[in-house]
Amino acid sequence: PFFQKSIGLLIILWISVWMLEGNLKDKFNMLVKNQVFFWALSSVFWVQLIGLFLSIDLNNGWFQIEKKLSLFIFPFIFASVSFSKQDFIKILNAFCYGALIAGVLCIIRSLALYSSSGDPNLFFYKSFSYFMHPSYFGMYINTACLVLLVKIHESFSNGASNQKKAGSILLLCFALILIILTNSKAAILTLGIVLILYFVKILLFDKKGIAFLIFSISIIIIFLSLVFFFPKPVDRISIAYESLKNKDNTKSTDDSNGTRLRLMIWEEALDLIKEKPFLGYGTGSSKSILTEKYKQKGMSFAEKGKYNAHNQFLQSGIENGMFGIITLLVLILIPFFIAIKYKNFIALGIPILIGVNFLFESMLGLQSGIIYTGFFLSLITFALKNNPMFSSTK
The missing domain is CATH 1.20.58 (Methane Monooxygenase Hydroxylase; Chain G, domain 1)
Structure with a gap:
């Protein structure tokens, strides 16, 4: 939880150590061996990168790519090394x-x-x-x-x-x-x-x-x-x-109530996804698109706060359509099923934690969520997959 502002420097230091360790040929061979899982786990990043071509807010789009770069780095590093x-x-x-x-x-x-x-x-x-x-x-x-x-x-x-x-x-x-x-x-x-x-x-x-x-x-x-x-x-x-x-009466009540506001936001987010279900509005576009929607619907509290979708699946659906939602499911389900295979409850519990939180927050909007998600889902996948000793863990 500490050093949130220094996380970029810590990742650079980690990459430097990875390179200075040597054995790059062995690491590359292991990466090739794990390439299917590497591409699958990093697919959220690649879909976001491709989504820039549709973005109506490139400044925010590139900022989102910069923040989510760790969703590429963590699978890359973990796919190339073996953990005991x-x-x-x-x-x-x-x-x-x-x-x-x-x-x-x-x-x-x-x-x-x-x-x-x-x-x-x-x-x-x-x-x-x-x-x-x-x-x-x-x-x-x-x-x-x-x-x-x-x-x-x-x-x-x-x-x-x-x-x-x-x-x-x-x-x-x-x-x-x-x-x-x-x-x-x-x-x-x-x-x-x-x-x-x-x-x-x-x-x-x-x-x-x-x-x-x-x-x-x-x-x-x-x-x-x-x-x-x-x-x-x-x-x-x-x-x-x-x-x-009383969810059917959300429109007639004060939108400053947290849960009620969230239900209203989800309804508007779903409407936006229905308008562009396949490719979405482009990476980084969700903030301006949602804010305009709040303005049209008279949701002043949400408009003033420029609230995101408060649901990562809806957030990704707005920006990258069904491809954004599918890659999120892949990111969660791969480590989930690997954890089941190796009967490791900690590894099983973490994708559950992330999946449930994705339902209530746009967890990939802040470094606190991006780093946690990328780090632990990559760790679970490749630590268990690359080490058969995990088959006997709790």
Whole structure:
């Protein structure tokens, strides 16, 4: 979650190290071996690049290409190298602990601000999530939850010490609290899905994991208790529920309501896709096209904020038509099915996290989403595919 502004320099440094390591011939041979998956995972970038020919806003179009360049770089690098199981675990652990440290810093900052203002809202949503938008931070913390959940399961299976079990359980409980503090509906929903899927996995395939099964049920109960204990998430979920229940009346109500506004935006985005379903309006055109649509429909709040589609599939559909949507599905489904093949639940959970978040946010509009998506989906695909040892992982 740190060093968002320096991510470009870090990627350049990473590429430099990759080149200075040598063995370029071996790396090229491995890239050729993995070329089908490389082209498939980087197809989002290529469709965006081709979409520039249709763009009505080339300045923004080239800016989008610059931001999404990592969707080419990550598949390229990962397709050319082999990762051991230990390397894979180290990367996941580093990300997990980094996200939790960011959460600690957010709490410290909120406490410091609260001591002078006394405003409890400082502990929730944008006021709490200092490093990035709460939806993205929630996705990062959900990844940490995924890693910790598998770590705890392994500690039960391997007979680890009670101290290690307790440490991981405490970290997971802390991560659950962070999810609540982000106050992100998408993060809460996604975590619920992941917890239930893992519970079902244990129920169906781990007949000896009775202790962990009881633990999983306890975690689900704790999570639900936290959701309803904190008033902010409950309020947002209640408002979202009412908006969905009255979705047929969205046009007659205040468009500043988050969920209601999102439903209205989705409706307009779908109308735009229907007008140009095959090729779309061109890369970088969605902002100006949507803003004009908001103006026509009297959606002043969305027009003033120049809101994107708040759904990556719709966003890509507007800019690149069905080809944009298909490449997104390819990007998610390839690592998803590879994770199923190698029975790796962490690798399976990450595409699920990304896919669900794509439904509620245009995740490839900001570096926080682009880097996470490109890095982890490429890592999952090629780390598992290039190393048969992963076939025995959790």
